[in-house]
Amino acid sequence: MADLSQPHRQSPLAVLFLALKALGSIGLSQQLILLFFILTGALDGRLLPLVTAAVTLLTAVATLGWWRYTFQLIDDQLVVTKGIIRVDRLTVPFDRIQSISIDQQLLHRITGLVKVTVDTAGSDDAEFTIDALDRPLAEAFQRQTLAGRAAQRAAASNNLSTPTAHSDTHLGAASMDALLGGGQPRSADIGDDAGQVVLRHNVRRLVLTALTAPPWTALAVLGPLTAASDQLGDRLQERIPDVDLSGFVWWWIPIVLLAILIISIVTNFITVFTQHWDLTLRASPQALRRTSGLLSKSSRASSPTRVQMLRSRQNPLQRAVGLSTVGLASIGDGDLSLPGCDDRQVDQLRHLVDLPLSAALPLDQRIDRRQVYLAVRNTAVVIAATTAAGWWLVGRWSLLLTPLVLLRWAYVRRYVQTFRWSMSGPLATRSDVVMRVHELALPHKANAVRVTQTIFERRRDLAHLHLDTAAGTVTVGMIPVGLARDLRDRILLAAETDDRPWM
């Protein structure tokens, strides 16, 4: 068995991985500029020496990077040392490691190497990777690290403390001194690293996901198409000489719209199948891991306790087929996005992160209708000012802005009519204008609670309530200020007394 108490390096083939990573970090715009120079012949005669110098430099830097990168397990910690000019030493105690996974992307499969992903409980980055390892070494690393973590947690479980009764009275100046005393540490969680597949999308689900994705991705190519429209028009005229394409005709509109739709559908299919192929969610009490990808497998992980909020989004097409995109917002970079989930899978995800099922949430509270008046009034003021300024510049054409007030009225009216919220358990909101958006957060995950009032709200005893978690905010606006304050106090009580870990 490998002795991981000594510094180990990645496989020598890691030089290739590092070189490719460095190339990838150059940036798309710089690569396009280089390609432009090559295609236009600006580098004729100098290309070969330049390429040779670049490859030599890249290899030298990658080799140095590989030589300086070591990892080892000492004193119940994972220690990674890296860096060429500046040496960084990353130390991760075993008990902060949530899970360790071994993955293979396309290049890994070709070279017979693996990538080890370590999920930590850090507040910034949820995971880091040790790339290009031989599989036996990676497996030994995984075994020994998890064994060390289990041993450490077993030792920590002997130091449980009993929570004291909660009171939250106001502190005077004298009380501050009395309370500047010691306290008891919280208990540590214990869990294993077993993973269970709870969600896996098959081809049919991916097809439905692609078909119900927003059909406006083609707008991204409209710019380049418009720029090349003259050349395209000339070539089309050559192919269809009998038809005069020099002027605008009305039947271009449905053709363009159809073209946008077709391009969008094709783009969506390509995106969904390359990014979400074999989308799988594995869960254990300690980790949630999402893997997907056709050409290269991507892996994102979080732990159930690190999930702060759940968001689900459903456009009208998705609603028709009963699918939605669920986002588990986690601390740091561990956000998990799961498109194409049906209602049963959404409930399963809620259960995984300790949220009640859909049927258990009443969502029976509404917001004040005066939101409509406020929104329309503010919009009207802005439009009036813009129209007045625009009249001075473009004349009566500025009046074209006035229908925006009507649009705003229609949008906000629909928003107020469909917005629902409740706080029986989590703070949950649902809005349903065009996109149905559902947000939930548990009160004990709150990092801050805010009650805000604009001048308009102060005059009418209304307020906004914001539950801020480490991964986003759930907001309920235009509710009675007394209710907002009461909910704030209840959220604080939950955050201060609930023994469940918030991360």
Next chain:
Amino acid sequence: MTLPPPSGPPTPSGALHPPGAPTAPLAPTEPFTNRPVLAADVEPLRDEHFIGLDRRYLLLSLGLVGAACAAAVVVTAVLAAMAGNRGLVLLLGGAALLLLAGLAVFTVASFRRWAYQLREHDVSVRRGVITLSVASVPYARVQHVSIRRGALERLAGLATVDVNSAGPDISIPGLPVHDAERVRQLITKRAGTGG
């Protein structure tokens, strides 16, 4: 009414289910309770317990506005003496002074609103003129606490306490140095012991 939690995870539909997969429940194993939260259990955040900032902070802020006004007057006078169109310069100078006067009024209103409250388990800050905001952060969610002292604050014997959490950060300016240090110690201590 709150429904009891399901006894196990629901089987995913339309998804591949690997044969022989373990069926152990994934929910946490601690006992579940769902007692009602009575109004008597909830400690409301009372407005009367908010502590305002030190008056020296107001004087400091108004002093800065005053200095800006004085600078505006001097600049206007110099430009009026040099420029051909004195009327326009005086108009612009007057507008600037008006804005600064408004800023002074805003500063006083902001000072009156800005207050903080320390309870056993959380810290709250109230601030805002146009949008009034009361933000509360439980000690258990505090990441770290720091004290800032700018040059003018040092002259006035004041400091600002910054409380950082994984959510929004809150600041308490205009505290006497000694109080700022005590507040920092209290919050740090309580944050370290889990609130």
